[in-house]
Amino acid sequence: MANFHFNTGPFRRFAIHGDTRATGKDMNGKNWSKLCKDCGIIDGKGITLTDVDIVFSKVKNKSARTITYSQFKEALEELARKRFRDKSSEDAAQEVYRMIEGKSPVIAGVTVKPTFGNPCCSKWMISNYLFL
Numbered sequence: 490m491a492n493f494h495f496n497t498g499p500f501r502r503f504a505i506h507g508d509t510r511a512t513g514k515d516m517n518g519k520n521w522s523k524l525c526k527d528c529g530i531i532d533g534k535g536i537t538l539t540d541v542d543i544v545f546s547k548v549k550n551k552s553a554r555t556i557t558y559s560q561f562k563e564a565l566e567e568l569a570r571k572r573f574r575d576k577s578s579e580d581a582a583q584e585v586y587r588m589i590e591g592k593s594p595v596i597a598g599v600t601v602k603p604t605f606g607n608p609c610c611s612k613w614m615i616s617n618y619l620f621l
Contacts, residue, residue: 506523514557521564528592548561
């Protein structure tokens, strides 16, 4: 495992995504997959969603459902070797680290229902008022 100084920011941002109780010290499989997808690590050719899930299962502890930061780095380095086969392990890891540097979870497909009228007044109140 290569020893690079890597900012914990992306790990923490993805680790707490979607979970109000998360501390940011460990990451679940769903958020690991989201990180790999949002940061472009999954390319559909060299790295697929299946590869990402296999690596997650490989680096986590047997009974655990989450990975720690050190396991996260180990998983990234494993994916890096697979994604950048023509580069050395250290160069491949550095390339993957660049891909996730400064990234945050992408929130797509969220729509807000428009509100009409005064939100404190129900339709019943408005219709009764009009007929008085």
